Amino acid sequence: MISQATSSPVPNLFLPSPFQVTGVRRETSDTITLRLRPPDGQVFSFQPGQFNMLYLFGIGEVPISISGVHPRTHDLEHTVRAVGYVTRALARLRRGDVVGVRGPFGHGWPLEEVRGRDILILAGGIGLAPLRPALQYLLAHRPDYEQIVLLCGARTPADLLYQPELERWRGRLDLQVFVTVDRGDELWRGHIGVVTTLLPLVERFLDMRRAVVLMCGPEVMLRVAVRELEDRGVPAEQIFLSLERNMKCAVGFCGHCQFGPAFICRDGPVFPLPRVRSLLEIREL
Ligand SMILES: Cc1cc2nc3c(=O)[nH]c(=O)nc-3n(C[C@H](O)[C@H](O)[C@H](O)COP(=O)(O)OP(=O)(O)OC[C@H]3O[C@@H](n4cnc5c(N)ncnc54)[C@H](O)[C@@H]3O)c2cc1C
Ligand code: FES
Known part of the structure; x- marks a missing residue:
């Protein structure tokens, strides 16, 4: 469910929940969209711009933005470009496979605040x-x-x-x-x-x-x-x-995504420009 209200993350933010792959759509030669269903018919609320950590057992975990919700089933969509070890494994998933999901994390786009604007x-x-x-x-x-x-x-x-x-x-x-x-x-x-x-x-x-x-x-x-x-x-x-940096915990503990006073995972990934102007000058490590 797309909401602008406070999100309701899974209770333990370090424990992935098993989501079932209900569909895989090829977007381009290196990019797919995964459709994921929460366990036990849970309703998953998120704000546009937030991301989940997608975990494959024995392979690893990566941050991936929530790219939409299926209009009929309300399954979550994540669009993944296969660039490395984990994303290539995600791109090989098939219907019926299971992915660990933690989230949603971070702050999304300020859509409520900008009502009435161009x-x-x-x-x-x-x-x-x-x-x-x-x-x-x-x-x-x-x-x-x-x-x-x-x-x-x-x-x-x-x-x-x-x-x-x-x-x-x-x-x-x-x-x-x-x-x-x-x-x-x-x-x-x-x-x-x-x-x-x-x-x-x-x-x-x-x-x-x-x-x-x-x-x-x-x-x-x-x-x-x-x-x-x-x-x-x-x-x-x-x-x-919306900024991208390498992430591990996604909840502001490990410091992996920290630049100056900002944690991209917790304070972002969406920022107003004045807060991140100096970060923009620092290239991805
Ligand atoms: C908040 C957030 C949201 C994100 N949302 C999405 C999303 O919606 N869809 C998506 O596909 N990715 C998204 N990413 C990027 C994604 O997390 C990385 O591509 C992923 O972590 C790479 O892991 P890997 O194990 O596949 O690659 P690795 O094996 O770690 O890296 C392999 C190679 O790929 C390069 N690489 C790593 N990341 C990228 C990148 N982003 N683009 C190009 N080359 C890269 C590395 O430099 C390295 O050379 C997001 C990242 C963040 C922080
Ligand atoms: S990923 Fe651990 S502090 Fe952001």
């Missing part, structure tokens, strides 16, 4: 995963917000996530969607360039000085986007970013 969503690559439930929430509460614009970038057309849903979003009259790829192919007729090259197209839909920006993507994209958004007049406190 919303600009900027997603690069797998960064669309934590933004997808935010957009689903905004669309479910559409009258509460002014203009909503989604800017979405991927390396190639084949790397675009959630393609059927992206088409449905593009068909809506109450949502502006702009998609770009770094490199096109012979069939691509759309925009080419990094996602920030879409920003000039946005200004006729939004008052940038009043817009609230939600963004997630590679850190190089975040750095460039912050600079360009501020150049266009978006105040820093209206820019929210």
